[in-house]
Amino acid sequence: MATVFVLLCLGTVFGLSSSAVLTCSGNCNCNLTTRTVNNCSGVTDFPEIFPNASLIKTLNIVGNNLTVLTTRLQIFDRLENLIITDSGVEKVENNTFQGMDNLQQIILRENLFEFVRPGTFVDLPSLETLELDHNNISVLDAHAVWNMTSLVAIDLSYNKISVIYSDSFGLLPNVANLDLGHNRLETVPKRILRNFPKLYRLHLSGNRIITVNEFDFTYCVSLKSLFLSGNQISVISDKAFIVNQTGGIQALKINHIFLEDNKLTEFPPLNDLNRLLGLFLSGNNIDSITSDAMIGFPGLKDFRMSYNLALTDIQPGAFRMLKSLQTIYLNGNIGLKSLPGELFKNQKYLHTLLLGNCSLTTFPESLGSWESLNVLSLDNNPLHCDCALKWLSKSHGWKMTSHMMCASPPELKQKSVSELTDDILPCVDHTDVSNRITNGVIFAIVSVVLIAIIALILRFRRTMVLRWRYYRYARQTDDVPFTVDNEYSDYPVGDRKLRMSDLERDT
Structure with a gap:
């Protein structure tokens, strides 16, 4: 066959039982105990027949030239961890992973994906982690990621995603971490969030979001951490973080919000x-x-x-x-x-x-x-x-x-x-200075008041003495009408008045 697959050495590796770690040809590291093949290079395709392929649990291919992933991958029917990074993968054919029910982790980062087609990642009952970050993905087709009850983390960061269809994701009841950061989204993808009822962490940093509108996160009833940094957000609605649930409207129970580097x-x-x-x-x-x-x-x-x-x-x-x-x-x-x-x-x-x-x-x-x-x-x-x-x-x-x-x-x-x-x-002890200033001000105010009182007494002492004498005289009379006036006042005829001079003569 025109292409060469260096993992053919594994037919010999897994036929032995006396050595836990064996050296593989073709720049592979093989570990019999853990049933892993790591750091393979020179891989361009997968063979149709591979001895003891069902024994392999972890396959790690780094820095190769795999243009397309096809159904040939299904020969590793008990594979649990598939890691293909920086290997030039441009396309994953439909049904590539069909029947690989033991897969728990798919990591395809740093490749050249542009599209995730319908039915690409579906019906994988054991899959927990799907990482497609650092590719060129611009479109997620309908039913691209669908029907995986064990899936808890999806990483689509550092792609070119601008549009996500409402049915791109579905039947993913346990996804807790969704990373859509560093893409080209201009709005919060509200429609897809209803597909993640247990979403705990949502990453939307590094996009082109300008406005956070009311009820954008209304389906995120379990959200605890929201990452919105590095967008162009200038407006946030006062109802953006409101959840409209049965029984009334309430706020999110969110713990952390990241809004750095916005507007x-x-x-x-x-x-x-x-x-x-x-x-x-x-x-x-x-x-x-x-x-x-x-x-x-x-x-x-x-x-x-x-x-x-x-x-x-x-x-x-x-x-x-x-x-x-x-x-x-x-x-x-x-x-x-x-x-x-x-x-x-x-x-x-x-x-x-x-x-x-x-x-x-x-x-x-x-x-x-x-x-x-x-x-x-x-x-x-x-x-x-x-x-x-x-x-x-x-x-x-x-x-x-x-x-x-x-x-x-x-x-x-x-x-x-x-x-x-x-x-x-x-x-200087400013407290002591302040106290002394306060005490001085109080003393000055009291002194001024006392001086004013004394001055008033001296100014009106004669009038006050006469008023006191008149009061004593009036108490000795029988309700005689009286007024106190000086001796130069005019008295109406018939009024009985008492002059100041009369009081003075009494003394």
Whole structure:
């Protein structure tokens, strides 16, 4: 036959029982104990007849020139693991794997597939893993992957897929991991997701998705991790992660969302995802974190929002509801010049805080609670080294990078923050000074009030004395109408008045 298949040596290999590892001709490594043939090269086709082919469980062919996979592969009827990588495979014929009921793993990565035709991967009851990544697949025909109850992982990443038909996949009740990353999808393939009722991880990173629409993930009732990084997403509907189930509408029970390197300009509406543990938003254009942006997922542990070049504002209380945070990445936000007071105050579990490559000038101790902190980075910030930073020079048991340098004042420029001792930067106890100022202000106010009272008494002392005398005189009369007036006042005829001079004569 024109083509040569180097695995013919196995007829001899499996006829022996005294040696566990044997040397195969034709650049193959054969292991009798595990019934594997690894790292074969020079393979261009499979023979029609192969001695003891049914003994082989693992076949690993790397770096060959196999243009087409045909039904000749069925001679390995007990094969469990088929690995053909970087071997120039352009086509898999229909029914190639028919009857290979023991197959658990098919790995055909780094080949030259362009199409996955109908009936290519169907009716394989033991298949658990199907990896077709790093090919040239642009089209998945109807019933391309169908009726495999043991299948748990499908990898179609790094292809050229732009369209997936709604019936390309079907009867796959246990698939937990679907990787469609780094293709050419422009929308979330909502229609196919109904075929994966137990989908746990969905990879859509590296596509061309612009908008995440409402109910795009409504069929993903079991989804825990969603990868949407590296797209062109600028809009996310506030109903994108809503599941419409019998009994009402509810949010996904998702744990991790990856949205790095998109085009978001606003914080995404995720407030209903109360099971969220990790949120990754680095590399977007979000300009602000509002005070109520993260109130809907109080159990969040990992928050990463690095290198948002537009970020200039974090509002007070933005993290107030996140009392389980362990990791915060805010590094690379060059527009971030200040942080609101007590921003990290409630973070008693926070162990990693990265704020390097921002534009911060200070980082006072009052920003947070630091009992659990292990790693703090303030690298490459224009820090103004005054007494507010001196607390960082104390030993806290943290891992702090050596690039925390002073940018000002001039006499401390390029000085490490960790070297801010009393000799270099003597500091006044601002608490004591503040208390003294407060006490002084209170004393001054009390003094002014007392002086004003005394001045009023001195100014009106004669009138007050006369009023007191008049009060005593009036008590001695029998309800006589009276008024107090000075002696120059005019009195109406018939009124009985009492002059001030009368009171003065009584004395």
